[in-house]
Amino acid sequence: MKIAKYLSIFKISFAQEFAYRLNFIMWRVRNVMQIFLVFFLWDTVFSDPGRVLFGYDRAKILTYVFGIMIVKSLVLSARAADVAGDIYRGDIMNHLLKPMSYFKFWFTRDISSKALNLLFAAGEFAILFIILRPPFFLQTDPLALLGFFLFIALAIFIYFNLLFIISSIPFWAPELGWGGQFLVTVIIVEFLSGALFPVDILPQMVQKILLFTPFPYLIFFPIQVYLGKISGTVLLGGLSISLFWAMTLWLVMNFIWNKGLRAYQASGR
Numbered sequence: 001m002k003i004a005k006y007l008s009i010f011k012i013s014f015a016q017e018f019a020y021r022l023n024f025i026m027w028r029v030r031n032v033m034q035i036f037l038v039f040f041l042w043d044t045v046f047s048d049p050g051r052v053l054f055g056y057d058r059a060k061i062l063t064y065v066f067g068i069m070i071v072k073s074l075v076l077s078a079r080a081a082d083v084a085g086d087i088y089r090g091d092i093m094n095h096l097l098k099p100m101s102y103f104k105f106w107f108t109r110d111i112s113s114k115a116l117n118l119l120f121a122a123g124e125f126a127i128l129f130i131i132l133r134p135p136f137f138l139q140t141d142p143l144a145l146l147g148f149f150l151f152i153a154l155a156i157f158i159y160f161n162l163l164f165i166i167s168s169i170p171f172w173a174p175e176l177g178w179g180g181q182f183l184v185t186v187i188i189v190e191f192l193s194g195a196l197f198p199v200d201i202l203p204q205m206v207q208k209i210l211l212f213t214p215f216p217y218l219i220f221f222p223i224q225v226y227l228g229k230i231s232g233t234v235l236l237g238g239l240s241i242s243l244f245w246a247m248t249l250w251l252v253m254n255f256i257w258n259k260g261l262r263a264y265q266a267s268g269r
Contacts, residue, residue, distance in 0.1 A: 073121035171260030194220025
């Protein structure tokens, strides 16, 4: 059965995450340290409990900071970044000869990575919450929660396609695979997605431009929906743009992938 096949991939990938303990630990340490730095920055800015800045009070801005931890574990933890290495080493040929979808194989591995990272993020969230004791905004509106999970699902799909597009660079320039990934996933995505600060603290013109790109819909927009700061026509507009990028990146990814396979020299194993 197809489901059993991908379930086996999920279990194997989950176990393999522990084979690279140092990489995993450093990823988690990096995330926790980032949350610490961002938390104390905004905690200082909102030291006056009654202060409202950029449309945030202290509870909402600190909820945003903690929300980054959970959303990043769901969206930005992805094994599909290893596709570039598969192409560079020639290991991709081993996968293409097997009776399974290469995309579904890596998407299953991505879900496995996200499940493990979410478990650790939940634990880190609880520990930091107990230590720091921040005020927290608890969303109870079922429609806002539904919108939050919908945007999370779209963000996962957008980021998966974006990673595959960047990971296709080694088809034509094997030595540029890691550099392209670092530029997009570490610098551009971290800065423009809202993983470091809320996008709506930027000037209005910059915000308008950014909201036409896929990046804010990875972190910023889902958390804003959870906080109840986005609803109605603005939410529908964001949903339309998010769906547009999900479909566009899927089509671009398939186009580039097919072109890459035709140009592939099958080097390596």
